[in-house]
Amino acid sequence: VVAPLLFNSKNHTEWPQVVSQDVRRHVHSLRTHALVVSGQVHGRTLLPLPAGCQNVEQADLETDKRGEMVNNTIIHSLESAVIEWSHQIHAVLKKDSSDALLEGQTPTPHSELLFWRDRYADLECIHSQLNSSKVNKMALLLEAVESSYAPAFTSLQQGVLTALEEAEDVHFYLRPLQPLIEDxxxxxxxxxxxxxxxxxxxxxxVWANSRYYNTPPRLIVLLQETSNLLIQQASLFPCVFS
Structure with a gap:
């Protein structure tokens, strides 16, 4: 409720410019943090748009029509967003279903299926955001001003697309295991x-048909998790060993 009031420059008419800019910067930082946390609560990675993104379309239009230099503040804001998004996305990409095993936990195949289901949904959410109209205009503007972050952003998009294709493939081929594991x-x-x-x-x-799950490391994880499930089931019936 308070953020829109503080962010509206019309409410700063009697404030010094430095104070107004500082308040807007802090409000934007607060809104950004709240957005990221709300996404994490729901298992999604939300990419906050940079401050001044509403001016991107106008800046791009001016560049096309008159060839004028775009406000450096806007470019800096866009480049900062690319850096922040890179950190968020790389944190998602480096996650692996084997992490729990490496940490000494005893996950079951159910955990494997949940991991790939959630990974697919999260990457699909990220991919959708990176291909939105606003973000595409941001990318075009970075290319127009020959920003050094333009290639990095393109690489980021490609990395997400590759990971999304993998997650979609694995999620699709692991789903038939769900009823068998539940039984x-x-x-x-x-x-x-x-x-x-x-x-x-x-x-x-799965091994024969999946393009991405047909590697020994992937299969070893699934077999280890299956072994954990068998051990858990056996521990519930100690009398079978008597």
Missing amino acids: MESAEFPDVRGQIGPLMHTVCL
Whole structure:
């Protein structure tokens, strides 16, 4: 409620320019932080638009028509946004489903499916933001002024697209495992033996058809998680070893 009032320059008419700019900068920083946190709460990476992004279209138009130099403040704001987005996106891209195993945890195949489902949804959200009309205009403006961040932004978009294609492929081919894993989790341990065959057969189909999950490191993670599930199920029925 307060942010729009403080951000509106019409409410700063009697303030010194330095104070007005400082207030607007702090308000924008607060709104940016709130946006990022709200996205994290819902498992999504939200990319805050830079301050002054509403002036990008006008600046681009002026550059096209008169060849004038664009306000350096706008360019600096756009470049700062690219840097911040890079940090956010790289944090997403470096995540891997094997992280839990490397940290000494004992995830099950259910965790693997959740990881790729959430990764696909998050990357799809990021890709949508990077290809919005406002962001595309920002990219065009950076290219027009020959900013050194223009190639970095293009590389960032390509990296997200590549990761999105991987996540979509893996999520699609892992989904058939969901009912098999749920049946195994709910089954009595003596009955699990008969469910291992169908599960392994489906894993083989994933290996044969997925473009991105057909590597030893990926399959090893899934098999380790399957072993964890079997151990957990066995621990619930200690009498089978007596």
